[in-house]
Amino acid sequence: MSLELLLIIAFGGALLTYFFGKISSKLRNVLAVLISLALVIIIACLYGVQTEKVFYHGFFGLPLILRLNSLSWFFAAAIASLAALSIIYSLGYMKERERTDYFYFMMLLINAGMLGIVLSGDLISFFIFWEIMSWATFLLISYNKGKALSAGEKYIIMSLIGSMCMLVGILSIYTTVGSLNINTIASQLSAAASGYKLFILIIFTVTFGIKNAVVPFHIWLPDSYTEAPAPFTAVLSGMLTRMGVFGFLLIMYVMIGAGSTLHLGHGFFSFNNILAWLGAITIVIPTFIAMLQDDAKRLLAWSSIGQGGYMILGIAFGTSLGMAGGIFHTLNHATYIVLLFLSVGIIQYRTKGLRDFNSLGGLFKKMPVAFLGAFLGICGLIGIPLTNGFVSKWLIFKTLILGKAPFLAFAALLGTWGTILAAYKFLHNLYLGQLPAEHKEIKKAPMTMQIPVIILSVTILLFGILPGLPLKVINSIVVSLGFNAMDISIWGIASETGTLNTLNIFVAVLIIGIIIWSIFKAARRAVAVEQSDNYAAGSAIPAGKYSYTVNFYNPLDRMIRPYLKDFVDVFYLKLAEWTQSICDSVRRIYTGYVGNYVMYIVLFMAFLILIQLKWSVF
Numbered sequence: 001m002s003l004e005l006l007l008i009i010a011f012g013g014a015l016l017t018y019f020f021g022k023i024s025s026k027l028r029n030v031l032a033v034l035i036s037l038a039l040v041i042i043i044a045c046l047y048g049v050q051t052e053k054v055f056y057h058g059f060f061g062l063p064l065i066l067r068l069n070s071l072s073w074f075f076a077a078a079i080a081s082l083a084a085l086s087i088i089y090s091l092g093y094m095k096e097r098e099r100t101d102y103f104y105f106m107m108l109l110i111n112a113g114m115l116g117i118v119l120s121g122d123l124i125s126f127f128i129f130w131e132i133m134s135w136a137t138f139l140l141i142s143y144n145k146g147k148a149l150s151a152g153e154k155y156i157i158m159s160l161i162g163s164m165c166m167l168v169g170i171l172s173i174y175t176t177v178g179s180l181n182i183n184t185i186a187s188q189l190s191a192a193a194s195g196y197k198l199f200i201l202i203i204f205t206v207t208f209g210i211k212n213a214v215v216p217f218h219i220w221l222p223d224s225y226t227e228a229p230a231p232f233t234a235v236l237s238g239m240l241t242r243m244g245v246f247g248f249l250l251i252m253y254v255m256i257g258a259g260s261t262l263h264l265g266h267g268f269f270s271f272n273n274i275l276a277w278l279g280a281i282t283i284v285i286p287t288f289i290a291m292l293q294d295d296a297k298r299l300l301a302w303s304s305i306g307q308g309g310y311m312i313l314g315i316a317f318g319t320s321l322g323m324a325g326g327i328f329h330t331l332n333h334a335t336y337i338v339l340l341f342l343s344v345g346i347i348q349y350r351t352k353g354l355r356d357f358n359s360l361g362g363l364f365k366k367m368p369v370a371f372l373g374a375f376l377g378i379c380g381l382i383g384i385p386l387t388n389g390f391v392s393k394w395l396i397f398k399t400l401i402l403g404k405a406p407f408l409a410f411a412a413l414l415g416t417w418g419t420i421l422a423a424y425k426f427l428h429n430l431y432l433g434q435l436p437a438e439h440k441e442i443k444k445a446p447m448t449m450q451i452p453v454i455i456l457s458v459t460i461l462l463f464g465i466l467p468g469l470p471l472k473v474i475n476s477i478v479v480s481l482g483f484n485a486m487d488i489s490i491w492g493i494a495s496e497t498g499t500l501n502t503l504n505i506f507v508a509v510l511i512i513g514i515i516i517w518s519i520f521k522a523a524r525r526a527v528a529v530e531q532s533d534n535y536a537a538g539s540a541i542p543a544g545k546y547s548y549t550v551n552f553y554n555p556l557d558r559m560i561r562p563y564l565k566d567f568v569d570v571f572y573l574k575l576a577e578w579t580q581s582i583c584d585s586v587r588r589i590y591t592g593y594v595g596n597y598v599m600y601i602v603l604f605m606a607f608l609i610l611i612q613l614k615w616s617v618f
Contacts, residue, residue, distance in 0.1 A: 003066040003119055004055045006042055009035065010112035014105055021101030029091055032104045036084035036111065043076050052121050052183070062180060065121030070476040071254075075118040075239070075246050078331055082238040082338055083111040085452035089342055090231035092446035093349055097229075103143065107232060110136045110240065117243055123170045123180040130166070130243075134159045137240060140232045141224045151223035158220040162210040169203040185255050197256055198264050201271055204251040212244025213305045214312060215282045216568040225301035230345025233297065237304050237341055238334040245311050245330050249481070252315070253323075258482035262318045275316040280408050282309030283415035289564050291422040292557055296344045296355040299426055300337065303381065306415055307333045313412065314396045317403055320483040321495060325395030327474050332388040332463065336380030339456040340426075343374040346445040346453070347430060357425065362435030366442045371431045373453035378423040380460045383416060385505045388463035391471075391492070398495055465502050466490055 013035030021028035052067035068076075087107060094100050113136060116129030138159070142152030174180055176196065177188045189197065206217070213221040221241070225233050252261045264271040283306050290302035311333070314326025346367060348355055364371045380389035393416070400409035444450070463470055468490035479485050486493055492500035589600070 003051070003053065003068060006039070006046075007066070007112065007116055007119070009042070010039055010108070010115055013038075014108035014112055017108055018101050018105035021104065025100065028101060028104060032087050032108060033084075033091070035108060036080070036087045039080040039111070039115070040077075040084050043073070043080050046073060047077075049073075059124060062124055063122065064125045065181060066119050066125070067121035067182075068119060070473060070480055071246075071249065072118045074327070074331075074473050074477060075242075076115055078334055079111065079114045079118065079239045082334055083107070083114075083235055085338070085455060086231045086234045086238075089234070089345070089449050089452045090229075091448040093231055093345055093449060094229070095446075099143070103140070103229070103232075106136050106140045106143075107235065110140065110235060114239060114243060118246060121182055123173065123182065123185075127163075127166060127170060131163060133240065133243070134163065137236065141228045141236075143229055143232070144227060146227075147223070148227035151220075151227040155220040155224045158210050158217065162207040162217075165203050166207040169200055169207070172203075173200065182250070182255060186257065189255060190257055190260060194260075194264055197260055198271060201251065201256060201261065201264065204247065205275070208244040208247035208251070209278075210244070211241060211247065212308050212312065213241060213282075214244070214278055214308065215285060215305070218282070218286065218305050219566065219569040219572055221305055222298055222301045222566075225304065225341075226295060226297045230341060230348060233341045233345075234338040237300070238338040241304070241308070242311070242330050242334065244308075245315070245326070248312070248315060249327070253481040258318065272316050272318050276313055276405075276408060279309045279312030279314075279316055280411035282306065282312065284309075284411050284418070285564065287415045287418035287422065288560065289566065291418055291425065292561055292564065293422075294357045296347070296357060296360075296426060296430060297341065299357075299422055300340050300344065303419065303422055304333070304337050306419065307337070307381070309415065310393065310396055310412065313408065314392075314399065317399050317405075319399055319403065320478050320486050321395050321402070321493075322399035323478045323481065323483055324471065324474050324486060324493070325392050325399055327477060328395060328467075328470060329389075329392035331470060332380060332392045332460075335456050335459050335463070336377040336387075336389060339373050339377040339453060339460070340381070342449070342453055342456070343370045343377065344430075346370040346449055349445060349449065350442050351439065357429035359436070360430050360439075361428075361433040362431070363439070363442070364431045366435065366439070367431075367444060369450045369453055370445065373457050374427060374431060376457045376460050378427050380464070382419050382423050386464045386502065386509055387460050388467070389460075390464060391467040391500065391502070394500055395493070402495070465506055467492055467500075467502060 013031070017028055017032045017035065020031050046068060050069055052065060054063045055066050056064040087104070090103070090107070094103055097103070110133055113129050113133030117126060117133060120126040120129060134156070138152050138156040141155050142149050170180065173185055173189075176192065177185050179185065179188075189200070210217040210220075225237055228236055252258075262270075262272055265273070267273070285306075286302045286309075287306035290299050290306065293299040293302060307329070311326045311329050314322045314324075314329060316322075316326075344355055347360065347363065347370065350367070351360070354360060376387065380387040383389040383393040393412075397409060397412060400406075400412060468488050471486075471488045471493060475486050475488050489501075491503040494500075
């Protein structure tokens with residue numbers, strides 16, 4: 001099947017879904033699911049296909065090109081799969097909402113835009129699809145109105161800055177190379193001056209750094225993830241934000257080339273090293289800010305920023321293992337962060353929007369599927385063995401160790417410690433402890449919301465136990481980007497200093513599990529007591545609370561909160577205030593009186609005469 005037909009189905013399906021919704025909501029839902037699943041099947045059938053084709057010849061004299069290779073297929077498959085799961089999930093979540101025709105239209109339009117981005121073979125097509133994705137994202141972030149409007153405004157302002165930087169870069173490349181075909185650019189930029197290559201990398205780093213929420217371009221993400229509808233937050237956090245990772249791979253290792261990118265600058269001030277340190281900073285600070293949040297979605301949002309730092313750290317290091325780790329972590333993060341947001345969405349759906357840690361708890365028995373999904377998602381987020389997150393983090397840590405980068409390795413390790421603290425708070429305050437009285441009769445989520453949770457939970461274990469399945473595709477991407485092939489098996493990967501074999505880990509965990517189960521089985525049976533029949537430090541538990549630690553990490557919070565403020569966000573807000581003040585002052589010039597304008601002209605002419613006189617003296 002041609003790539004043009006794939007995009008016609010994607011964009012046409014979005015439009016048809018909107019119009020079918022005016023006829024019947026059931027018909028719209030069926031069509032939305034069928035379109036999203038059809039895209040998954042079509043992309044799956046394109047596995048291994050390498051193609052490039054001009055699909056439009058006359059765009060201001062420039063050809064528009066679609067192409068498919070291992071890199072674009074990998075991202076397209078992830079985009080379509082996660083979008084399909086989010087659409088299925090939304091059937092239950094959005095059932096009683098308003099403007100659902102609009103919601104499904106935008107969801108499918110964003111999906112189509114992302115597919116267009118990864119399938120683009122020229123920078124004009126890339127830019128057009130990028131803008132479609134960005135503006136549709138702004139509209140869906142703002143869907144709930146209220147606080148969501150300000151979140152959407154923050155997103156689109158940052159996105160426009162990124163788009164303008166991209167446009168400057170595209171115009172510069174066209175002026176220099178005379179073509180916007182990515183293959184042509186890649187062949188000709190290799191001969192460009194190092195200073196020019198560095199300029200291109202920096203200008204596109206702003207664009208893709210904003211989209212991937214790299215510090216200090218991250219300020220749009222916490223509010224956007226928090227205020228967007230849960231099914232769209234899954235898409236936004238899963239692959240839309242990671243279009244930034246795709247962009248970095250495209251500009252650094254496809255267009256500029258690995259040979260050039262890895263040799264721009266010297267020592268600490270090389271481009272790759274600076275980018276790696278930005279990745280390290282992005283890991284540490286947002287991860288510990290996440291720990292201080294009392295809103296479940298906001299905690300996941302800040303954690304997601306931190307996880308993006310691991311991806312940047314991996315691909316910036318510029319080795320086969322690092323590239324594999326960064327790319328694999330992009331996929332792994334998409335699976336477990338989507339799973340976590342969907343599990344929070346189930347709680348919101350049944351509790352009428354609650355996501356405050358201090359108002360929830362004890363939902364383990366009431367929502368076992370959501371709990372299982374949250375538990376496995378947290379395990380993947382931390383990187384516990386037998387989950388996919390462990391494998392990609394292992395690859396990144398191994399890269400840093402082999403590359404003799406102890407400080408970057410320590411930053412990555414520090415991020416893992418912070419993730420453990422934040423993840424435990426998330427799991428404990430939502431699902432463990434005492435169930436609030438008002439939630440005693442809470443019901444399970446609809447099956448359409450549970451199915452995506454089950455599929456993603458299985459995926460986390462599947463890619464954790466059999467990492468060779470995705471690593472085979474990732475290995476072909478790494479080779480296509482100019483790096484050495486890796487020794488991949490179904491159970492793991494071999495490196496210079498040892499082999500990762502998940503079969504050994506699986507057997508060890510299984511044996512330990514059997515031993516622990518046997519001990520508990522042989523022990524005395526537990527006696528069930530009322531949840532309120534508990535004590536903490538010798539004191540009775542307050543009614544309705546599991547323990548006095550309801551405000552989690554309070555002592556630590558008091559110590560580190562002053563140092564973990566989002567100073568970048570504060571700076572941007574101050575900059576906006578200064579800009580508004582300057583504009584207000586300039587606006588006073590326009591009084592509407594002709595006499596004032598005549599006076600401005602006279603003063604300006606006098607200023608020019610003065611300059612001329614002074615110039616004549618010299």
